[in-house]
Amino acid sequence: xxxxxxxxxxxxxxxxxxxxxxxxxxxxxxxxxxxxxxxxxxxxxxxxxxxxxxxxxxxxxxxxxxxxxxxxxxxxxxxxxxxxxxxxxxxxxxxxxxxxxxxxxxxxxxxxxxxxxxxxxxxxxxxxxxxxxxxxxxxxxxxxxxxxxxxxxxxxxxxxxxxxxxxxxxxxxxxxxxxxxxxxxxxxxxxxxxxxxxxxxxxxxxxxxxxxxxxxxxxxxxxxxxxxxxxxxxxxxxxxxxxxxxxxxxxxxxxxxxxxxxxxxxxxxxxxxxxxxxxxxxxxxxxxxxxxxxxxxxxxxxxxxxxxxxxxxxxxxxxxxxxxxxxxxxxxxx
Amino acid sequence: xxxxxxxxxxxxxxxxxxxxxxxxxxxxxxxxxxxxxxxxxxxxxxxxxxxxxxxxxxxxxxxxxxxxxxxxxxxxxxxxxxxxxxxxxxxxxxxxxxxxxxxxxxxxxxxxxxxxxxxxxxxxxxxxxxxxxxxxxxxxxxxxxxxxxxxxxxxxxxxxxxxxxxxxxxxxxxxxxxxxxxxxxxxxxxxxxxxxxxxxxxxxxxxxxxxxxxxxxxxxxxxxxxxxxxxxxxxxxxxxxxxxxxxxxxxxxxxxxxxxxxxxxxxxxxxxxxxxxxxxxxxxxxxxxxxxxxxxxxxxxxxxxxxxxxxxxxxxxxxxxxxxxxxxxxxxxx
DNA sequence: GTGAAAGCGCTAACAC
DNA sequence: GTGTTAGCGCTTTCAC
Numbered sequence: 221x222x223x224x225x226x227x228x229x230x231x232x233x234x235x236x237x238x239x240x241x242x243x244x245x246x247x248x249x250x251x252x253x254x255x256x257x258x259x260x261x262x263x264x265x266x267x268x269x270x271x272x273x274x275x276x277x278x279x280x281x282x283x284x285x286x287x288x289x290x291x292x293x294x295x296x297x298x299x300x301x302x303x304x305x306x307x308x309x310x311x312x313x314x315x316x317x318x319x320x321x322x323x324x325x326x327x328x329x330x331x332x333x334x335x336x337x338x339x340x341x342x343x344x345x346x347x348x349x350x351x352x353x354x355x356x357x358x359x360x361x362x363x364x365x366x367x368x369x370x371x372x373x374x375x376x377x378x379x380x381x382x383x384x385x386x387x388x389x390x391x392x393x394x395x396x397x398x399x400x401x402x403x404x405x406x407x408x409x410x411x412x413x414x415x416x417x418x419x420x421x422x423x424x425x426x427x428x429x430x431x432x433x434x435x436x437x438x439x440x441x442x443x444x445x446x447x448x449x450x451x452x453x454x455x456x457x458x459x460x461x462x463x464x465x466x467x468x469x470x471x472x473x474x475x476x477x478x479x480x481x482x483x484x485x486x487x488x489x490x491x492x493x494x495x496x497x498x499x500x501x502x503x504x505x506x507x508x509x510x511x512x513x514x515x516x517x518x519x520x521x522x523x524x525x526x527x528x529x530x531x532x533x534x535x536x537x538x539x540x541x542x543x544x545x546x547x548x549x550x551x552x553x554x
Numbered sequence: 555x556x557x558x559x560x561x562x563x564x565x566x567x568x569x570x571x572x573x574x575x576x577x578x579x580x581x582x583x584x585x586x587x588x589x590x591x592x593x594x595x596x597x598x599x600x601x602x603x604x605x606x607x608x609x610x611x612x613x614x615x616x617x618x619x620x621x622x623x624x625x626x627x628x629x630x631x632x633x634x635x636x637x638x639x640x641x642x643x644x645x646x647x648x649x650x651x652x653x654x655x656x657x658x659x660x661x662x663x664x665x666x667x668x669x670x671x672x673x674x675x676x677x678x679x680x681x682x683x684x685x686x687x688x689x690x691x692x693x694x695x696x697x698x699x700x701x702x703x704x705x706x707x708x709x710x711x712x713x714x715x716x717x718x719x720x721x722x723x724x725x726x727x728x729x730x731x732x733x734x735x736x737x738x739x740x741x742x743x744x745x746x747x748x749x750x751x752x753x754x755x756x757x758x759x760x761x762x763x764x765x766x767x768x769x770x771x772x773x774x775x776x777x778x779x780x781x782x783x784x785x786x787x788x789x790x791x792x793x794x795x796x797x798x799x800x801x802x803x804x805x806x807x808x809x810x811x812x813x814x815x816x817x818x819x820x821x822x823x824x825x826x827x828x829x830x831x832x833x834x835x836x837x838x839x840x841x842x843x844x845x846x847x848x849x850x851x852x853x854x855x856x857x858x859x860x861x862x863x864x865x866x867x868x869x870x871x872x873x874x875x876x877x878x879x880x881x882x883x884x885x886x887x888x
Numbered sequence: 889g890t891g892a893a894a895g896c897g898c899t900a901a902c903a904c
Numbered sequence: 905g906t907g908t909t910a911g912c913g914c915t916t917t918c919a920c
Binding site for chain 1: 604615623624645668688
């Protein structure tokens, strides 16, 4: 591989001039520029961004830490963010945390030692983790995605979880359901905590009240969602309706219902959180609270770029709206 | 942020000793090591991998170019690869090509200027592209994922597309279907080309022969898959069975069938390529050719790591097996 | 407009 | 074992 020195030599100019021509900064005469470009072309010169990053202090890389890219919600967010930052010449460094704080810590530290210009993370905990605090303290621009963390003092791009959950529960209440079950992963996950709270508040406001017997709170995997839903549906006083707080939980609930021979909406109603492609393919098509996953990623990317660009407005939480999409999985009990 | 010099100073040792202690190479006394580690801890020292990469010539980063992370197949492969390389201290740089050669080129060049140690790409074309050739010529280890390219002289990790397609078609032939339609994206995409060929060969071998009226070949998006399937099912001589060559095409076919009121397996049979979660949730559950997406990514990661480790065995193509999973979407015509 | 030269923070000889 | 020192390939003053 050739360096900028080689290019300069064959173009008969100094290394500095070659750098200016290739880097597109400073003054270079048209003639030199042409010579340099020709030389670069001829040598198959590929700039070394590592050296550039070291010398300039800017890596043009942005780190993203999500729970798991295999979750379509995160995949869509990653894609959205990727589109936005690449358009501005940045590269995406991706890491999975598996919703595990220790793995998240390792990911954040790896990304920081790679000197990413900024970090977007889907935090696994609602409490400010030391590694996130450290990043902020060190001045690394940080944007939280999908979940907010109090007291960290950084931008957060989320959806309106409480309102979304409420709309789901109220829809169910509208069909006179009272025993509305909840299938969710744990409240350590901030977005889930808000959705759980939204569920409880809506139940409380309707005078129905919350009941432990109606809640199945479990881990964040597909398998756990399925197991929790199955267990909930087997309880003596089975709920007549279900609200699930994310797409893995919804998947689990649909499987559990099928395994038990429960058909929506006659035997039981269901509202899921997060709309995926398959929700309209099942019978009945699912009523869901949809959230703009790609937009979430785009907005996080934009916020981060703004910070990199020097924006100093005080950190704020953006809440994108959710939308209740009524399809066929809800109705009065037969 | 503090540098290794700061650490050395507060630990009262030379910069080189601090580097050895932190880098874990060379000889360092236990006492010095402790002092250095304490100093690093106290200063909140974060190593600068950019400088390390420049000095050592090794970035510990691996670039991955897929069509689109939002495609669950690629997401699974990315996850598999990510797991493998992170375990070996490498970071994943991800880019989407949207199955566009120009975007692929830009991605590959960006990744190369970032001096990734190696590259894994899902090639958008079966012909050796200049940018891929250039990477190979420059000595960047390259592994092809999901699709092979002749004449590039690099490892390729794929599935046995021809056998997979054949098993699908033969399954359909076994139910006495003769008008078996094909819904696929174009043959520019090497894996699709092999699946199309597998379909045609199986048809030919059965003495059925290929017919343009049975083939709907289109672009790589969900929307195009849907449109193509719809168009195919509306032809005067409608096929009695369908073989779709990837999950987007399958999705489109299922939607099109639903829109036309065609129910499997009575009105039409369907075998899809690639098994996703939702295929068992629809009615009937889909018979599919499943492929080990995550394993594909893992294997690609392993191959690349082997090359980075100095393996010099001549490039080979690995073909992982597919599996026909018989569920409920096929049967004799009612 | 262009060149010389000093780093960026680290690795890796090499001498002690 | 430890320190000294010369780069890695760029960016970026600062003279000319």
